[in-house]
Amino acid sequence: MNIAVLGSGTIGQSWCALFLAAGHQVVAYDPDPAMEASIIRFVNASKSALQSLGYQSAGTLERFRFSPSASDAVQGAELIQENAPEKIDVKHQLFSEIEPHLDPRAVILSSTSGITLEELQAGLKDPSRIVIAHPFNPPHLIPLVELLGNHETDPLVMGRVRTFYESLRKVPVELKKSVAGHIANRIQAVVWQEALHLAREGVASLADIDKAIANGPGIRWSIYGPNQLFSLAAGDRGLEGFIEHLGPSFQSWWSEAGRIEFDSRTLEIVREHVEQSAGDLEAMKAYRDELLLKILEAKNAVSKGEPEK
Amino acid sequence: MNIAVLGSGTIGQSWCALFLAAGHQVVAYDPDPAMEASIIRFVNASKSALQSLGYQSAGTLERFRFSPSASDAVQGAELIQENAPEKIDVKHQLFSEIEPHLDPRAVILSSTSGITLEELQAGLKDPSRIVIAHPFNPPHLIPLVELLGNHETDPLVMGRVRTFYESLRKVPVELKKSVAGHIANRIQAVVWQEALHLAREGVASLADIDKAIANGPGIRWSIYGPNQLFSLAAGDRGLEGFIEHLGPSFQSWWSEAGRIEFDSRTLEIVREHVEQSAGDLEAMKAYRDELLLKILEAKNAVSKGEPEK
Numbered sequence: 291m292n293i294a295v296l297g298s299g300t301i302g303q304s305w306c307a308l309f310l311a312a313g314h315q316v317v318a319y320d321p322d323p324a325m326e327a328s329i330i331r332f333v334n335a336s337k338s339a340l341q342s343l344g345y346q347s348a349g350t351l352e353r354f355r356f357s358p359s360a361s362d363a364v365q366g367a368e369l370i371q372e373n374a375p376e377k378i379d380v381k382h383q384l385f386s387e388i389e390p391h392l393d394p395r396a397v398i399l400s401s402t403s404g405i406t407l408e409e410l411q412a413g414l415k416d417p418s419r420i421v422i423a424h425p426f427n428p429p430h431l432i433p434l435v436e437l438l439g440n441h442e443t444d445p446l447v448m449g450r451v452r453t454f455y456e457s458l459r460k461v462p463v464e465l466k467k468s469v470a471g472h473i474a475n476r477i478q479a480v481v482w483q484e485a486l487h488l489a490r491e492g493v494a495s496l497a498d499i500d501k502a503i504a505n506g507p508g509i510r511w512s513i514y515g516p517n518q519l520f521s522l523a524a525g526d527r528g529l530e531g532f533i534e535h536l537g538p539s540f541q542s543w544w545s546e547a548g549r550i551e552f553d554s555r556t557l558e559i560v561r562e563h564v565e566q567s568a569g570d571l572e573a574m575k576a577y578r579d580e581l582l583l584k585i586l587e588a589k590n591a592v593s594k595g596e597p598e599k
Numbered sequence: 600m601n602i603a604v605l606g607s608g609t610i611g612q613s614w615c616a617l618f619l620a621a622g623h624q625v626v627a628y629d630p631d632p633a634m635e636a637s638i639i640r641f642v643n644a645s646k647s648a649l650q651s652l653g654y655q656s657a658g659t660l661e662r663f664r665f666s667p668s669a670s671d672a673v674q675g676a677e678l679i680q681e682n683a684p685e686k687i688d689v690k691h692q693l694f695s696e697i698e699p700h701l702d703p704r705a706v707i708l709s710s711t712s713g714i715t716l717e718e719l720q721a722g723l724k725d726p727s728r729i730v731i732a733h734p735f736n737p738p739h740l741i742p743l744v745e746l747l748g749n750h751e752t753d754p755l756v757m758g759r760v761r762t763f764y765e766s767l768r769k770v771p772v773e774l775k776k777s778v779a780g781h782i783a784n785r786i787q788a789v790v791w792q793e794a795l796h797l798a799r800e801g802v803a804s805l806a807d808i809d810k811a812i813a814n815g816p817g818i819r820w821s822i823y824g825p826n827q828l829f830s831l832a833a834g835d836r837g838l839e840g841f842i843e844h845l846g847p848s849f850q851s852w853w854s855e856a857g858r859i860e861f862d863s864r865t866l867e868i869v870r871e872h873v874e875q876s877a878g879d880l881e882a883m884k885a886y887r888d889e890l891l892l893k894i895l896e897a898k899n900a901v902s903k904g905e906p907e908k
Contacts, residue, residue, distance in 0.1 A: 404848060426815040427832070434815030461814040463807045471852045473797060473808055474815040479852035480789040481816075482825040488782060498772045499782055500824025505770040506735040506743030506783040507790075508820030509898075513890045514883075515809025515817070516791040517872060522884055523736070529873055537861045539713060543780040543788035544860070549853070552846045563826060564838055574823075575831055581822045581901045588893035589818075592886060 291315065291454075294363045296384060297373035298325040298356075301401050301429055303332040305371050306354070308430040311336075311345035312458050315353045319363035326356035336430055339583050343431075343459075343590065360384055361391045368393060369454060371423070373401045381405065382413030389415055397447050399423035403475065406468055407440050418444040421451055423462075426474055431586060433461040436472040459590075480547075487548025489559045496563040512585055600624065600763075603672045605693060606682035607634040607665075610710050610738055612641040614680050615663070617739040620645075620654035621767050624662045628672035635665035645739055648892050652740075652768075652899065669693055670700045677702060678763060680732070682710045690714065691722030698724055706756050708732035712784065715777055716749050727753040730760055732771075735783055740895060742770040745781040768899075789856075796857025798868045805872040821894055 291314045295306050298320035306329050309316045318329055330351060337349030347353075357363040364370055370388070374381050381402075392398075398420040400410055411417035422438040429435075435455050439448050448464065455462040465472060471479060485499045494502070510519055517529060524531035550556055600623045604611050607629035615638050618625045627638055639660060646658030656662075666672040673679055679697070683690050690711075707729040709719055720726035731747040738744075744764050748757050757773065764771040774781060780788060794808045803811070819828055826838060833840035859865055 434811055463811045465803050467802045469802045473811040476852050477790055477793055477812055478816050479849050480793045480856050481786055483853050484786055484789045485825055493776045493778045494774050496826045500827045502743055502772045502782040503786055503820055503824040507787050509894055511812055511817030512821035513887050515812040516794055517805045518809045529869055540788050541861055543785050544792050547789050552850055560838055578822050584897035585818055585894055592890045
């Protein structure tokens with residue numbers, strides 16, 4: 291497939307690496323011509339990880355071209371993954387530049403995390419051809435892609451988009467309604483809020499709370515979400531049995547959950563944490579990346595037995 | 600070490616399997632003599648998982664004895680892991696039965712999730728010898744153990760307890776202050792609350808929200824907690840840089856996070872989910888357990904490179 295990747299920052303580079311690894315023809319655009327070298331470095335750097343996840347063309351640059359012109363980059367592309375800066379004016383400017391050159395069936399997939407679909411659509415003559423396809427960092431490795439269309443979206447487009455990401459072994463999840471932060475960031479937000487709240491209350495340090503998450507519930511959340519986990523936790527009585535048994539406890543924890551802001555107290559807690567937990571950033575990143583890859587490999591290896599949901 | 604395990608339900612059986620696997624002498628007590636056979640079944644069933652995690656004595660029953668008498672079970676035990684039913688009267692009755700027979704240096708480790716340390720201590724003549732040591736299910740596999748002592752706790756006890764769990768390769772996290780739900784359950788609660796809230800709002804189905812978690816943020820939480828992850832997500836600007844950049848977004852998601860109850864609307868959403876997601880429970884459990892083991896193996900394999908926190 292011919293894919294244009296518009297905007298070649300962290301997200302754009304990661305998409306390029308994945309699309310190339312899956313054997314697609316990729317033209318990347320960025321207003322800064324120096325990004326060509328950055329993309330190539332990223333494709334090389336991510337080669338072995340993508341290879342070990344089974345992407346046969348990982349690291350191939352034969353089907354890659356860089357273009358400093360957006361209208362050139364989209365020529366003949368069936369899909370356009372847009373990763374321009376999160377400024378509506380910049381995105382609208384880009385849309386007006388490319389729209390006259392788009393293939394009639396081309397679909398724009400916006401990686402935006404904070405701009406609404408309606409705002410994006412306002413910059414296009416044909417609003418039916420754009421959907422939000424928000425990845426989770428880093429896009430070439432983490433499976434989740436959050437999809438959002440609306441009543442203006444061409445009814446056939448969402449199916450094509452879903453099939454495309456599934457063909458890359460991503461896990462597309464379609465939102466039925468626009469909401470700030472989509473799903474994943476909102477879930478991240480409540481976790482971080484409760485972590486900061488507990489540290490504010492003096493229950494434990496942020497480092498210890500992190501440790502509790504990554505050695506407790508976090509391990510299970512890399513397998514299943516909460517509803518599925520709790521469905522399996524009450525014998526054959528399922529989720530409703532779990533709620534009968536533990537609903538009152540959860541409800542009391544809900545009523546006590548913290549509501550905080552980034553006020554001076556929160557920032558003080560963060561500052562203390564930063565002072566106490568200084569470490570070797572590169573070693574921590576290496577640990578994160580090595581373990582992430584092993585977990586993704588494990589998820590692939592066991593996925594054959596995964597029940598349909 | 601001589602360990603008594605009091606109460607041989609799911610949690611007690613799991614502790615037995617782990618303590619035996621680590622080479623300890625275990626006497627298990629349960630008022631129901633039929634539990635002896637259950638424990639033995641559990642030890643056998645968990646043998647291969649514990650073996651593959653490197654516990655050399657996994658499955659060994661030579662150092663195991665069952666006793667239908669609590670006072671007999673605690674004779675000569677240095678540690679008593681208490682997993683009696685979550686009823687304060689039952690626990691107090693048990694304490695009064697065992698206390699006259701305890702070794703002078705014996706420490707009681709309570710697996711309670713919902714009873715406070717102060718309530719537990721009220722049932723002992725010597726409140727200095729009990730701490731909460733709350734595992735995360737299943738205790739023989741998940742590393743986290745939440746510890747809690749208070750001003751009455753013998754100052755030397757917490758160090759011994761921590762060393763004990765570390766020797767089992769558990770990850771003890773000490774709470775400095777009592778709070779309902781400790782850390783892990785409170786974090787689980789906010790995740791589930793936001794998941795149910797988003798489903799109530801029609802953003803996505805519970806099944807899709809689960810999918811988003813387990814294929815997005817959940818994967819990263821099995822590696823690091825949110826503070827550590829975000830510390831690595833803003834280049835060399837660390838956690839404070841991350842907050843400068845994304846703090847306002849998180850704050851807006853916090854302000855929009857849902858507050859729900861198990862009212863008729865929530866229960867209706869749950870019922871719909873249960874109807875739509877019926878599947879093979881045994882296959883799902885097998886998938887969960889196989890993947891859990893692979894992730895724990897991966898965490899062990901990479902842990903050498905894990906930076907000190």
